[in-house]
Structures are given as C-alpha cells and as structure tokens.
Amino acid sequence: MARVNAGHRILVVDDESESAIVRAVRRRLEEEGWDTPVIQPESGRSLGEEFEAATLWSIEQELPDAVLLDVRFGEHRDDQFRGLGILGEIIERWPKLPILMFTQYAQGPDRETAVRGSLKWDAQVDFIDKLASPDEVVLRLRRLIGTSPEAIPIGNQILVDVNSRLVYVGAGDDREAALEIQGMKFEIFRELAVTWYRSPGELVAFGRLERYSEGEDPRASLRVRIREIKDVIGKALNTRFGPSELIINIRDQGYRLVPPKS
Amino acid sequence: MNRFLKPIKVCGAIIALVGLILLVLAPLIGESVFDSLWAIEPFSYIGGALLIFGLGALAWTFAWIEWSLRKKPSNAMSSQNGGHSWSETTLQYFQLFDHDLGRPLRRIAGKERELRAVIQSNPGTIEPGVIDLLDEIERQTPNFRLMMSNIQILIQLESPENEDALQPVEPNEVVRRIADRYTSVAAEAGKEITWWSEPSELGLVYANTNAIEHIVTNLVDNAVRFASTHVEVKLTKNPTHFFVRVWDDGPGIGAQYVQHLFDRGWTPEVVRREEKSSSGLGLFIARSLARQSGGDLTVESDDREDGDHHTAFLLSLPSNISAHVNSVR
Numbered sequence: 408m409a410r411v412n413a414g415h416r417i418l419v420v421d422d423e424s425e426s427a428i429v430r431a432v433r434r435r436l437e438e439e440g441w442d443t444p445v446i447q448p449e450s451g452r453s454l455g456e457e458f459e460a461a462t463l464w465s466i467e468q469e470l471p472d473a474v475l476l477d478v479r480f481g482e483h484r485d486d487q488f489r490g491l492g493i494l495g496e497i498i499e500r501w502p503k504l505p506i507l508m509f510t511q512y513a514q515g516p517d518r519e520t521a522v523r524g525s526l527k528w529d530a531q532v533d534f535i536d537k538l539a540s541p542d543e544v545v546l547r548l549r550r551l552i553g554t555s556p557e558a559i560p561i562g563n564q565i566l567v568d569v570n571s572r573l574v575y576v577g578a579g580d581d582r583e584a585a586l587e588i589q590g591m592k593f594e595i596f597r598e599l600a601v602t603w604y605r606s607p608g609e610l611v612a613f614g615r616l617e618r619y620s621e622g623e624d625p626r627a628s629l630r631v632r633i634r635e636i637k638d639v640i641g642k643a644l645n646t647r648f649g650p651s652e653l654i655i656n657i658r659d660q661g662y663r664l665v666p667p668k669s
Numbered sequence: 670m671n672r673f674l675k676p677i678k679v680c681g682a683i684i685a686l687v688g689l690i691l692l693v694l695a696p697l698i699g700e701s702v703f704d705s706l707w708a709i710e711p712f713s714y715i716g717g718a719l720l721i722f723g724l725g726a727l728a729w730t731f732a733w734i735e736w737s738l739r740k741k742p743s744n745a746m747s748s749q750n751g752g753h754s755w756s757e758t759t760l761q762y763f764q765l766f767d768h769d770l771g772r773p774l775r776r777i778a779g780k781e782r783e784l785r786a787v788i789q790s791n792p793g794t795i796e797p798g799v800i801d802l803l804d805e806i807e808r809q810t811p812n813f814r815l816m817m818s819n820i821q822i823l824i825q826l827e828s829p830e831n832e833d834a835l836q837p838v839e840p841n842e843v844v845r846r847i848a849d850r851y852t853s854v855a856a857e858a859g860k861e862i863t864w865w866s867e868p869s870e871l872g873l874v875y876a877n878t879n880a881i882e883h884i885v886t887n888l889v890d891n892a893v894r895f896a897s898t899h900v901e902v903k904l905t906k907n908p909t910h911f912f913v914r915v916w917d918d919g920p921g922i923g924a925q926y927v928q929h930l931f932d933r934g935w936t937p938e939v940v941r942r943e944e945k946s947s948s949g950l951g952l953f954i955a956r957s958l959a960r961q962s963g964g965d966l967t968v969e970s971d972d973r974e975d976g977d978h979h980t981a982f983l984l985s986l987p988s989n990i991s992a993h994v995n996s997v998r
Contacts, residue, residue: 428776429778522692538814543849606848609845660865
C-alpha cells in the first residue's frame with residue numbers, strides 16, 4: 408500500500424524554531440509524513456546574515472519541496488524584514504520553489520511591500536499568520552506543492568490508494584480493499600477525495616463528476632454511483648450513511664466529501 | 670495632489686529667499702555690474718517679483734492644506750508630523766503593539782497545542798475542564814487575529830493617503846484560505862462550511878487583496894458564530910463585477926434591526942442591554958471597505974422561527990478587468 412505523502416521535505420527557516428508554536432507546526436507536518444529539516448546556523452556572524460547564507464546553502468543541499476520561512480529574524484533593526492530579503496534571493500535562484508511565509512505580517516502593508524517589491528506574479532509564494540492552526544499550515548502547503556499524494560486517508564477508516572486505484576476500508580490490520588469501488592466509481596471517489604484533501608470545504612461541481620457518468624441522464628447515473636459507493640463503504644464499516652453523511656449533495660450544485668466520525 | 674504640495678512649498682521658499690537676497694543686494698549688484706545707480710532698479714524689480722511669487726506659492730500650499738482638512742473632517746486627525754501623517758504613525762505604533770502582544774499569544778497557543786498533542790498521544794483520565802480550556806484558546810485565536818486585523822484596517826481606512834492598490838487576485842483562492850481557517854473552528858462547534866463558485870474557476874480579478882480577504886473573513890466569522898449547522902459561501906460573477914454570498918442557517922435578524930447591522934459599534938446585545946460579545950466594528954469596516962473599493966455589501970435575513978430562517982450577506986465588487994486591460998494597452 409502506498410505511503411501517505413512519502414518523500415516531501417519542508418525546510419523550516421525560523422529563528423524561533425524551538426518555540427512551542429513552530430514545534431507544533433513541525434509535529435503536524437511530520438504527522439503528514441513530511442520531513443522537516445530546520446536551519447540551524449553557526450554562531451559568530453550577525454543573526455540575519457547568518458540565516459540568509461545558511462538557508463541558501465541548505466536549499467542547494469537538501470533540495471526541499473517547499474520552504475516555511477519566517478520574516479523577522481531577531482530583534483536587530485536590520486533583521487526586522489530579513490526574511491523578505493531571503494525570499495527575494497530564493498525566488499531569484501529557484502523561481503519555482505514553493506515558499507510559505509510564516510509570519511505575523513501575513514496581512515497589511517508589509518505583505519503588500521513584499522508582494523509588489525520582491526515577487527514575480529508567477530512565484531510560488533504565499534503568506535500565513537504565525538497564529539494559524541497547524542492544520543491550516545498543512546492545507547496551504549498541500550496546495551502550494553500541488554502534487555497529489557499517493558494515498559489519501561479520509562478519517563481513520565478510509566484510505567484512497569491512488570497508485571493501485573483501490574479504496575481501503577477499516578482500521579489498522581482489519582483494513583481491506585473495497586473491490587466494488589472500481590472504474591468510474593473509483594474516479595468519482597478519487598475526485599472527491601483529492602478536492603477534500605486540498606480544500607476540505609470545497610464542493611465538487613456536477614460538471615466535474617458527470618464526466619465519469621454515462622447514459623442519457625448523467626446526473627441520475629452519478630446519483631446512483633454515489634449511492635453505491637456509500638453503500639459499499641457503509642457495509643464494510645457496519646453502518647449506513649444517510650444523505651448528510653460521507654458524500655453530501657449541496658443545493659443540487661454538486662457533492663462534497665465529509666469524513667465519517669470515528 | 671497632496672504629494673506635490675511639499676515640492677511646491679520648498680520651491681516657493683527657495684524662490685522667495687532668492688528674491689529677498691536679490692532685493693537686499695540690488696544696490697551692490699547693480700552698481701558693480703553697470704557702474705551706475707540707475708541699474709539698481711531692474712534687480713530690485715526682479716527681486717521683488719521673485720519674493721512675491723515665492724511667498725504666494727507658500728501661502729497657496731498652506732491654504733490648500735487648510736481647505737483639504739475642512740473638506741474631509743473625518744480625516745482631520747491626519748495632520749503632518751515629521752513627514753508621517755497621524756494615521757501612518759498610529760499604524761506604525763499599532764504594528765509594534767501587535768508584535769509585542771502577538772509574542773505572548775503565540776506562546777500560549779504553542780503551549781496549548783503541545784499539551785493537546787501530549788493528551789492525544791497518552792489518552793487517559795483528563796479533567797473535562799482542561800479540554801474545554803484548550804478548545805477555548807483555539808477558538809479565540811482566530812477571533813484575536815480578526816480583531817487585530819480589524820484595527821489595522823480601520824486605521825488605514827481613516828487615512829487620507831489610503832489608496833486602493835489593485836492586484837491580480839483569484840477570489841476562489843481567497844475563499845479557500847478563509848474556509849481553511851474556519852473549517853476546524855466550525856467543526857468543533859458541530860457546524861459545516863461549504864463553498865463553491867459558478868463557474869467552478871472564476872479566474873482573476875483586479876482588486877485589493879487585503880480588502881477582499883478582510884471583508885469575507887468578517888462575514889464568515891459572523892456566519893460561523895450564528896449558524897445553527899451550516900454556512901455556505903458562493904462565488905459568482907458577471908462581466909463587470911464578482912459576488913460573494915455568505916449564507917448561514919442561524920436564527921436570522923429581525924427586520925427592525927437589519928438597518929443597524931452596519932452601524933459602527935452595533936451588536937445584537939445592544940438591543941438586549943447585555944454585555945457586548947464583540948466590538949461591533951467588523952460589519953462597519955467590511956461595508957466601508959466594500960464601498961471604498963467601488964462595491965457594496967448588503968444583507969437579507971429571515972427570522973421566522975417556523976420558516977426557512979437564515980441570514981445572507983452579498984458582497985459585490987468590481988472585477989476591474991477592462992480597466993486593467995486598458996491600462997496595460
């Protein structure tokens with residue numbers, strides 16, 4: 408079975424990397440299956456300059472999939488926006504590397520300065536508040552990195568294995584492949600799972616799902632397939648999913664995945 | 670216009686000074702150049718003219734500032750102060766304060782998250798009060814972020830230098846981020862947030878990113894607070910505008926109160942004479958920002974207990990696409 412998010416590496420550049428708030432984020436990233444190397448510069452030079460050099464060197468060595476970068480390094484006036492300088496350097500050398508600025512300056516004039524001054528429009532850069540929940544950081548990084556994982560866990564009891572095109576149901580050693588969910592049904596469930604993985608509240612419009620349906624009335628056919636998916640997973644979990652569970656229809660606009668409560 | 674005032678003032682002062690020097694030195698210059706007393710006159714005239722012109726320019730700049738302040742009484746606090754307006758200085762102080770206040774709050778939130786992780790990895794007998802405390806800290810964190818942001822935006826709104834900066838924005842991405850932030854908050858309270866756009870990819874618009882994010886955050890924050898179970902956010906567009914509709918299935922607002930919703934400092938508790946649960950600034954700021962950006966924010970609500978009670982806010986903003994295309998050409 409594929410590993411969830413195998414191989415992603417997020418370089419953490421923050422002078423407060425040992426603070427509780429950064430540790431909580433790193434813990435959540437590691438739960439996600441990501442490596443989180445941290446920049447630990449040698450002492451001797453001024454703090455900001457040292458971080459700048461160490462960051463660029465580390466990117467060259469570690470080849471991370473994304474960088475989580477602070478803006479303010481230490482209390483020295485020159486280092487107040489040192490992170491924006493580092494950001495400019497990274498964009499100059501690795502224009503396609505996703506960077507998430509992890510800062511309390513996620514809004515307001517400083518972000519605008521950074522966006523206008525140092526960023527190209529197509530740069531993969533985003534800003535997030537340091538008080539954001541670790542889940543929010545993970546969601547933002549998932550979208551910045553952009554690639555879909557090989558396996559998507561939906562709650563504790565459902566796993567979509569994208570490589571083998573199978574849906575596994577059950578917990579721990581009791582987990583088994585739901586072989587009835589194949590072909591078009593698998594594609595429908597995969598589409599719902601990928602959207603939920605990147606943006607949990609986002610609805611998948613009928614238009615995107617109807618291409619996996621057939622017949623004269625694709626919407627009716629879609630409805631039947633969704634019902635069948637819910638029945639198969641429900642049977643494996645010894646439950647029956649109602650209209651407002653697992654896959655829900657919103658205002659006849661489309662469907663959305665809701666992980667079952669464990 | 671204001672940005673030209675300083676150079677005009679400086680030029681006026683220099684010209685007046687040159688005129689004054691010329692006037693005083695006219696006898697000396699005239700005599701040394703033409704070696705006769707009658708030659709003094711042209712230099713006196715030139716010096717006098719320069720002095721009058723320079724003083725005139727200075728007087729005009731002061732009159733213009735005075736007139737501008739009278740024209741915008743709400744901005745009267747923006748008197749000049751060492752090259753920074755009152756609002757710029759306030760904003761700088763506020764950002765320092767925000768940073769200083771942010772540090773202990775980050776520590777509290779960090780410790781709370783660490784403690785929660787420990788509890789999750791060693792589930793045992795935990796006092797329910799401890800979990801309540803952790804939940805409360807996590808619930809209040811987005812409130813704090815919104816409060817700080819509200820104050821910053823309010824200062825910027827009341828600044829006379831405040832100008833709309835149009836940037837390319839994807840409204841879908843803005844709503845996606847806000848949904849990220851509030852999904853877990855809503856889930857903890859047993860509520861759901863769903864969002865979508867028609868068409869499914871709305872594309873780019875040209876707008877003030879901070880303004881959109883701020884307005885929609887305020888609307889979603891309110892909706893999550895008052896919803897019974899569901900919050901829906903829907904994005905649509907027409908050729909000139911884009912729209913964000915934030916709907917919740919909460920108890921609704923009585924028709925007699927709807928008109929006060931956007932008043933500065935008004936909250937439902939004001940009517941009930943209870944302690945205010947918020948500053949009542951959020952919707953006031955949201956509507957001011959929307960109107961400043963050339964759009965509007967309206968509300969529609971139904972509070973019938975036996976009916977389809979709900980509240981829906983509709984934000985409309987210009988997409989500025991044609992304006993941007995013309996400026997590029």
